[in-house]
Amino acid sequence: MFDGLHRGHRAVLARTAAAAADDVGLAVVTFDPHPLELVRPDAAPRLLSGLEHKLELFASAGVDLAVVVGFDDARRNESPEEFVDDVLVHSLHASHVTVGSDFRFARERSGDVATLAELGLSRGFTVDPLPLVREGDGSDAVISSTVIRRLLSEGEVVGAAALLGRPHEVRGPVVAGDQRGRLIGFPTANVAVDTRIALPADGVYAAWYERPDGAVHPAAVNIGKRPTFYDNAERSLVEAHLIDFTGDLYGEVARVRFVERLRGEQRFDGIDAIAAQLQLDVAAAAELLSA
Numbered sequence: 001m002f003d004g005l006h007r008g009h010r011a012v013l014a015r016t017a018a019a020a021a022d023d024v025g026l027a028v029v030t031f032d033p034h035p036l037e038l039v040r041p042d043a044a045p046r047l048l049s050g051l052e053h054k055l056e057l058f059a060s061a062g063v064d065l066a067v068v069v070g071f072d073d074a075r076r077n078e079s080p081e082e083f084v085d086d087v088l089v090h091s092l093h094a095s096h097v098t099v100g101s102d103f104r105f106a107r108e109r110s111g112d113v114a115t116l117a118e119l120g121l122s123r124g125f126t127v128d129p130l131p132l133v134r135e136g137d138g139s140d141a142v143i144s145s146t147v148i149r150r151l152l153s154e155g156e157v158v159g160a161a162a163l164l165g166r167p168h169e170v171r172g173p174v175v176a177g178d179q180r181g182r183l184i185g186f187p188t189a190n191v192a193v194d195t196r197i198a199l200p201a202d203g204v205y206a207a208w209y210e211r212p213d214g215a216v217h218p219a220a221v222n223i224g225k226r227p228t229f230y231d232n233a234e235r236s237l238v239e240a241h242l243i244d245f246t247g248d249l250y251g252e253v254a255r256v257r258f259v260e261r262l263r264g265e266q267r268f269d270g271i272d273a274i275a276a277q278l279q280l281d282v283a284a285a286a287e288l289l290s291a
């Protein structure tokens with residue numbers, strides 16, 4: 001899946017590029033949608049990056065060609081031989097393939113690295129299994145999308161960024177909200193993030209907010225269900241207050257990159273208490289982002 005294109009994924013790309021001859025390109029094969037959305041929808045994870053974002057990350061990593069394989073019932077039931085022949089041989093004319101050492105593929109995950117290497121011998125490509133990348137700094141923990149999702153669910157955006165190699169980013173159009181922030185002097189951009197994308201835990205964060213023209217603004221971002229106003233909100237919302245900014249953001253697609261968690265979500269006694277805390281949050285975010 002290359003979800004998030006974290007440091008482990010980038011090691012696979014670097015290893016492949018290093019092995020490539022001068023006359024061949026660097027290609028990546030990925031899937032959309034996530035296979036679990038079809039196989040076990042209840043277990044499908046929230047994604048670290050949507051498809052458009054992932055393709056941008058591939059390009060920034062020097063990938064020449066990204067092959068997005070649609071995952072459906074036909075693909076789900078392919079044999080290892082069918083998958084290799086269709087994607088690697090006939091479509092890509094692969095000469096060398098790098099995978100993680102835990103790589104599994106095809107029907108019921110029946111293919112593994114040994115299967116791929118055996119098929120490569122008869123089809124003209126070599127296979128290089130890359131050992132899983134560790135976190136480092138004395139830790140033997142493996143870098144994985146699953147670990148990064150867990151860190152985000154705990155609000156540990158600094159730890160997630162260390163494994164991703166960059167801050168976790170969410171995207172979405174700015175839509176109309178209830179405008180309570182404007183009434184208390186802290187207008188917010190309500191970013192409608194795709195529900196399939198992983199959000200950090202509810203709370204307030206210092207973040208960078210990027211507009212479509214590339215302008216980047218420091219922001220204090222609240223993620224939560226707004227318990228002061230709602231008892232049983234269905235889902236968490238992303239509300240960004242751009243520091244020292246005035247202007248109309250409605251309809252724009254925002255990119256929000258989380259830098260550090262400032263506090264958890266709180267219930268307040270009223271508007272005055274919220275305003276006082278927001279003033280502290282904005283000051284803390286401004287100081288952290290200016291450092």
